[in-house]
Amino acid sequence: MTTHSLLILPGDGIGPEVMTEVRKVIDWFQTNKGIAFDVSEDLVGGAAYDKHGKPLADETMAKALEVDAVLLGAVGGPAYDNLDFSVKPERGLLRLRKEMDLFANLRPAQCFDALADFSSLKREVVAGLDILIVRELTSGVYFGEPRGIHSDDNNPQNEGGRVGINTQRYTSGEIRRVARAAFELAKKRDNRVCSMEKANVMESGILWREEVQWVHDNEYPEVELSHMYADNGAMQLVRRPSQFDVIVTDNLFGDILSDAAAMLTGSLGMLPSASLGAPMANGRPRAMYEPVHGSAPDITGQGKANPIACILSFAMALRYSYDLGAEADLLEKAVEKVLADGVRTADLMGPEGGTPVSTSQMGDKIVGAL
């Protein structure tokens, strides 16, 4: 019998709370479907810093490179805001992304019909919305050198005497591989890719545009490709998001645009993500799964967190890392059923009411619906 290895990294804030609910789901699949998961758990982010003095221990990094998949909760929080940059919680996450080489970050922005009224956008603008943002995740301005804060004392023009530097750097190869991921995904969807950059003002944007076009022309001529400046992209996402199918963009633009897109749907506590790398020996991509929401320090420890985004992230793991597509469907259906039954964590509770539940009760309901 194959075992499926999984490294769970609950992280900070509501991370551990939502992860407890995922554990219930895993147990259910083990007990009722005889699927063997080999689950280990470790620290990341502020939690790792508290124990190890850094946001990701080397052993944890090594473990992440051995398993079939990593499931991460969330990192960061005000308790860690004043830490030195090199040990910030976020750097643990960035190290995982970089060393696992997870270059394609898949962020679906889907509007769940039962929740369309939570959007600040009009129902007719977001109902049925289903776009997929593919964000480059291992390069760009998050990683480029030189970087840092330096003294600029010799410059009498510079009041304050310091300079802060980051470098946006993309190779053609880095752009091509994430473009391929986007075209592959589009083929299973509506066959349309929109690439976003600022080629009008940034040379790295010109390279981005040219390389995406190259991959299209040489390898995916059958997929519809368009290009858009990222500022216009932000506008169009607000104006008429349904015009998009797959959006492919760089690390920084992807961060901003995918968060805006997630918020459009009104379903922030519902949205999963997958970060995929090159295929491993088992033929499946190296992978890490994370809810799109953050560590939500304001509601930590109150039983208010919505575990659905993390549970749906596990569903993505079932599909992409364990080849258990039927089981992923089953889990997603269970979530839909619970929502249709009116079961609601605090974030989902609207004027039309519903059955209010805690984080833990939501987990139980979903397991019950499996």
Added chain:
Amino acid sequence: MTTHSLLILPGDGIGPEVMTEVRKVIDWFQTNKGIAFDVSEDLVGGAAYDKHGKPLADETMAKALEVDAVLLGAVGGPAYDNLDFSVKPERGLLRLRKEMDLFANLRPAQCFDALADFSSLKREVVAGLDILIVRELTSGVYFGEPRGIHSDDNNPQNEGGRVGINTQRYTSGEIRRVARAAFELAKKRDNRVCSMEKANVMESGILWREEVQWVHDNEYPEVELSHMYADNGAMQLVRRPSQFDVIVTDNLFGDILSDAAAMLTGSLGMLPSASLGAPMANGRPRAMYEPVHGSAPDITGQGKANPIACILSFAMALRYSYDLGAEADLLEKAVEKVLADGVRTADLMGPEGGTPVSTSQMGDKIVGAL
């Protein structure tokens, strides 16, 4: 009698069309209020490229540095998409911003009540919305060196063999001066500034946060200051934009976030902007005014463009460059009246109807209401 010098740069696309309407407004003030404007006109962007082989002639640049204010229409368009980077229309605009040292770009995002239904957001989310984004405009990743596309042939790992580089670079002095502009503006509004960056992953973001905080603590302790990561900022703008008063952010984030904010209001064809620099000999800031909308090639030459954003940009010039606050009020009131009367260019024509007018008729109506 003081004369008020103005350099008009209509630029590309709908730029010349909307500028024709501003000319009518200027004529009205000259004839009816005895205000002497010394207006000159020149080329920028693709129009300048067509004539000079570059997007801004040196004489135009020199002229821009002499006048009290510049009013620019829009630059760019598909006809120029394949030009070499160094002569792209946008580089004419960037040169003006840089050499005039217009470090503070003011982008109001206001929802005009008569137009709230044009927003894709719910009326209750955007009605009465009035936020001001102050974008740093002369530094950051648009301008930092090194930059360019280079061969990376020696790197066997790099399929494609090229690398694209841009540098995000901010000095403490550059951050402080735009922060001061934001605090000064906040004092005349709701006294709140929210600064946005990615200090969790970028050192230039850390410097940004620290320097804005420094200006606050040392010079504007009475203004309320908060900090937000730019991705969360994008989310919050969509979720509940009315939580903001003044937002201050860098060149790149400001580009994206201000476009998203403009679109929230549903009034894109209505929004002006001002880019301000250091005080000139006359005590007023060096200044360029522009509509927030672009060159709109899809509707160019059809009499469909809405001239209001450009007319309101001229109103900002009256206020900030010519010390003609009462005249600015008068012009803004005339615009409001025309809208309240149901006069509508194509972009403003909704289900509730109105009087459809062309670009030129809208200009006439506004002059008629003065």
